[in-house]
Amino acid sequence: MSIKQIMEPRSVAVVGASRNPAKLGAIILRNLVNLGFKGCIYPVNPNASEIMGLKAYPSVKDIPDEVDLVVIAVPAPQVPDVVRDCVEKMVKGVVVISSGFKDIGEKGAAIEEEIVEIAGKAGIRIFGPNTTGLLNASKRLATTFVPLSGLRSGDVSIIAQTGLFAGAMLEWLVTSQKFGVSKVIGLGNKCDVDDAEALEYLGDDPETRVILMYVEGVRDGRRFIEAARRVVGRKPIIILKSGRTEAGSKAALTHTGSLTGSSQIFNAVCRQLGLIQVLSFEEMVDLAKAFTLLPLPRGGRVAIASITGAGSVLAADSCVEHGLTVAQLSSRSLEVIQSKLPPWSKASHPIDLEPLVENMPKAIEAYKLALNTALNDENVDSMIAVLLAPHEYWRESKFWVSDEELVEVFTEIRRIHSEKPLVTHLMGAKPAVNRWTEILEEIKIPVYPSIERGVKALATLVNYTKTRIYLQ
Amino acid sequence: MSIKQIMEPRSVAVVGASRNPAKLGAIILRNLVNLGFKGCIYPVNPNASEIMGLKAYPSVKDIPDEVDLVVIAVPAPQVPDVVRDCVEKMVKGVVVISSGFKDIGEKGAAIEEEIVEIAGKAGIRIFGPNTTGLLNASKRLATTFVPLSGLRSGDVSIIAQTGLFAGAMLEWLVTSQKFGVSKVIGLGNKCDVDDAEALEYLGDDPETRVILMYVEGVRDGRRFIEAARRVVGRKPIIILKSGRTEAGSKAALTHTGSLTGSSQIFNAVCRQLGLIQVLSFEEMVDLAKAFTLLPLPRGGRVAIASITGAGSVLAADSCVEHGLTVAQLSSRSLEVIQSKLPPWSKASHPIDLEPLVENMPKAIEAYKLALNTALNDENVDSMIAVLLAPHEYWRESKFWVSDEELVEVFTEIRRIHSEKPLVTHLMGAKPAVNRWTEILEEIKIPVYPSIERGVKALATLVNYTKTRIYLQ
Numbered sequence A, B: 001m002s003i004k005q006i007m008e009p010r011s012v013a014v015v016g017a018s019r020n021p022a023k024l025g026a027i028i029l030r031n032l033v034n035l036g037f038k039g040c041i042y043p044v045n046p047n048a049s050e051i052m053g054l055k056a057y058p059s060v061k062d063i064p065d066e067v068d069l070v071v072i073a074v075p076a077p078q079v080p081d082v083v084r085d086c087v088e089k090m091v092k093g094v095v096v097i098s099s100g101f102k103d104i105g106e107k108g109a110a111i112e113e114e115i116v117e118i119a120g121k122a123g124i125r126i127f128g129p130n131t132t133g134l135l136n137a138s139k140r141l142a143t144t145f146v147p148l149s150g151l152r153s154g155d156v157s158i159i160a161q162t163g164l165f166a167g168a169m170l171e172w173l174v175t176s177q178k179f180g181v182s183k184v185i186g187l188g189n190k191c192d193v194d195d196a197e198a199l200e201y202l203g204d205d206p207e208t209r210v211i212l213m214y215v216e217g218v219r220d221g222r223r224f225i226e227a228a229r230r231v232v233g234r235k236p237i238i239i240l241k242s243g244r245t246e247a248g249s250k251a252a253l254t255h256t257g258s259l260t261g262s263s264q265i266f267n268a269v270c271r272q273l274g275l276i277q278v279l280s281f282e283e284m285v286d287l288a289k290a291f292t293l294l295p296l297p298r299g300g301r302v303a304i305a306s307i308t309g310a311g312s313v314l315a316a317d318s319c320v321e322h323g324l325t326v327a328q329l330s331s332r333s334l335e336v337i338q339s340k341l342p343p344w345s346k347a348s349h350p351i352d353l354e355p356l357v358e359n360m361p362k363a364i365e366a367y368k369l370a371l372n373t374a375l376n377d378e379n380v381d382s383m384i385a386v387l388l389a390p391h392e393y394w395r396e397s398k399f400w401v402s403d404e405e406l407v408e409v410f411t412e413i414r415r416i417h418s419e420k421p422l423v424t425h426l427m428g429a430k431p432a433v434n435r436w437t438e439i440l441e442e443i444k445i446p447v448y449p450s451i452e453r454g455v456k457a458l459a460t461l462v463n464y465t466k467t468r469i470y471l472q
Helices: A024-035 A076-089 A104-121 A165-177 A197-203 A221-232 A246-256 A264-273 A281-295 A308-322 A332-337 A353-359 A365-377 A403-414 A429-442 A451-471 B024-035 B078-090 B106-122 B163-176 B194-205 B223-231 B244-258 B265-272 B281-293 B309-321 B330-337 B353-359 B363-378 B405-414 B430-442 B452-469
Strands: A013-017 A040-044 A067-071 A094-095 A125-127 A134-136 A153-160 A181-186 A212-217 A238-243 A274-276 A302-308 A382-388 A422-427 B011-015 B040-044 B069-072 B092-098 B125-127 B134-136 B152-161 B181-186 B210-215 B237-241 B277-278 B303-306 B381-390 B423-428
Touching: A013 A024, A013 A197, A024 A040, A067 A076, A076 A094, A076 A104, A076 B152, A076 B163, A104 A125, A153 A281, A165 A181, A165 A212, A165 A281, A165 B281, A165 B309, A165 B423, A165 B430, A181 A197, A197 A212, A197 A221, A212 A281, A221 A238, A221 A264, A221 A451, A238 A264, A238 A281, A246 B309, A264 A274, A264 B040, A274 A281, A274 A451, A281 B452, A302 A308, A302 A365, A308 A382, A308 A451, A308 B163, A308 B244, A332 A365, A353 A365, A365 A403, A382 A451, A403 A429, A403 B452, A422 A429, A422 A451, A422 B163, A429 B163, A451 B281, B011 B024, B069 B078, B078 B092, B078 B106, B078 B309, B106 B125, B125 B381, B152 B194, B152 B281, B163 B181, B163 B210, B181 B194, B194 B210, B194 B223, B223 B237, B223 B265, B223 B452, B237 B265, B237 B281, B265 B277, B277 B281, B277 B452, B281 B452, B303 B309, B303 B363, B309 B381, B309 B452, B330 B363, B353 B363, B363 B381, B363 B405, B381 B452, B405 B430, B423 B430, B423 B452
Parallel strands: A013 A040, A013 A067, A067 A094, A094 A125, A153 A181, A153 A212, A212 A238, A238 A274, A302 A382, A382 A422, B011 B040, B011 B069, B069 B092, B092 B125, B152 B181, B152 B210, B210 B237, B237 B277, B303 B381, B381 B423
Antiparallel strands: A134 A181, B134 B181
16 A cells, blocks of 8 residues: 555544543644644544544444544554554554554564554554654644644655654744645654655655655665665755764664664765755754755855855855855956945955945845846856844934835845845844844745855755756 | 053044934944943034034044043044044044955055054054944943944953944844843954953953954964963853855955964864854854853763653764763662653653653643753753743643743752753744743753754853863
8 A cells, every 4th residue: 555545645533532632632633623634534532422523433443434544542552453443444544643662662562563463464554653643734634742733835845753853843844934844754663654665755746845854763774775766866855863873872762662773874875875964953944945945056156245244254164164166256247346336445255235235325225236246147156145134223224124125126136036046144133133034035035044054055955956967 | 551441431432423313423323322321422523513412522632521432433534633633632542433444455554554553652542443343231332333222231242353243243142142241342453452452351351251252363373372371261262263264264354354364273272272163153152152041060961851752862962972971860860750650651861751741740840850850860960951832722732831830940940950051942833932942041041943052052061161170
């Protein structure tokens, strides 16, 4: 059974659905109802006839219609019986939320083997155990027990070994990022569906453009490599591998029962395949943002414009340190900039925005001139701009730019130079930085909390582009 | 003339003060007035008799009272004459805001030499040129032309080569951080006051506990090393050096006329002296936060508690990768935790908070138990906790913690374990993360946007403690 039919189910049953709103099964049901799952929902609870306005059934067997997916949130020892009911009902797949399997040692491992055997014979696929399992934004499907407050559909998909991580991480993504999520596949103990199969599915999923992976241990190295090789030329795969040290590896073993393997080998595999390895979730989000909002650059020549001289120096350092080149602007471009500078200032690259702002009628015109000139230059492949986000308090100063001016000019810049990535870093008071971040990311210009993170994002796009050309 | 008297002036004149609110001189004056400078303010402008309700004077010479500090915001060619007036008036120091000196090449360098000569003979000290110069929070003094919306006094001081950077960086610090700033010394082209002298002053300043430096080039290496050696054993010095690459170095030369020197030598000096080198402003703020909010740890054994298993694994990896040790909890501590776990779960370290939350009456009690037990343990020197900041939407779930519960329990934890650093990372929806960040940092528990940044902060505290012991 392909996992596609289970990732995109027409009907879902929740075993362990409860009227006690604090119970995990209750939250799972509430998420399905509140997000507006596009299919039938069946609560399963022997002690209730109705939950959240839905008819409840004593067991999966008693549901009168076809059931594609069963979410199981009852204690581990009860799970084998539930799976037997699923066999009888001929469901396609189950998500086992409960922990207490391989993650707690031998005794749990025996129950895990039992459910694998029961389901395996009937062709039922298992996600987990010890996972919150699945999310499919376009179907409004979520099986997480973290209460979800919203969901924005997008083209970033996630394979996460660990469930709660996926739930909490999702809440952060949905509330902090402009990009949306398409699928989350929580693997947990991976007694059946594993990294490789999830990767294959997302590789073929037309709604997925960027793939993020949180991995503790890979179950089948050979199959994972084959799957990654097939997918990476079409879609970037950004991977956070934990259990890199002995201490981390030990923690992973008690957590998902994962054997984490050698870090050296994993690193070598990533390098060879062109997988993008990161060391934190924060870095993962930085890069996801770049891949989903920006075009791929033609090369590594970066233009820099900064409102502070320090920004210019730091950006130039960072470009070189990340293997990029500080672009050489054409003499024509420098002439255009010189024509708007005060007489005591000399046009050069990186472009110092400050004297332009001093000398031109409005700050926004200085930004427009500098960015358009640099992005027009045939020696430039991408750009980083360091801007001052002005506090209301700055209204009377030269640095003032209204939100309306910002939207108008930067929408046009992004439209005209749609084939060149532009990233920004904002300085200034936090409320202004936050407001400008919202505005710029809405028009697909990513904002990074440091110059260095912006440059790293550009460098990652450049490297992936090279990898892809090499792979094709 | 020691710079102390100029950093803590009783009176300030602003040359170039203007009634046009967009002019730099006007903003400088407005900042002084609005922040409530604790001394006399004299606007200087030959074409005005009164600005912002203050009597204006045609020149510095015409001010009837003593003037400690003169801020000069007129074009470079006019600066020598203003400095001559300052000599006549016997002022103690000047901040030259204007650029167009060494930063633009030979012609400007000649004017710079001229003012050094004029001022030098009279013992007048110069900050700059090409800098926004000085800030002293307890005196409510600021000479920046970035409109400041507020100022919180604290114990972090900054030496910044570049002016606008200091202004915009300051706005960010004041609006995003719970810690306050004491002094900012903007050096600019450093024709007189340099890194070493600024460092000596801050080393002796009783209001300064942590020193941040943004450096493009050091003017006098030998004197800088001597000053750093004297200060670093008493106060941590966190340094961001740019111009590390050829491209960055070139940008620095056009920016402040700085020769940036060899990165290898600079790195070696930092390592040998125990200066804390960072590669971004973001990292600098991360560490400043740790040093100002936390006690120094006795050693490198870190306790970990996490609401997500992934958090445990990532924290353990990160500790080891930063040269720390994942603590071994005593068997007594593990017994305490085991007593509150559900029967299927086994106490171990890192502490998994999730089964505790499931099994205890309230999430906050699980946090309290885990953190107090770990911090009480004699095998633990510091701790990182990964928590879920609950959205309003989670009110009915097991993860719910009210703001009141959070304040009460974490205030007590911080009070009882005042000698052990505790850092946190929060997962969940952005509004909840932001609200909890406010609450926790108010009670001196720093929150980091990633586990890895929190661990790095702990590692830096540990390394600095070792350095200090070695230096004393």
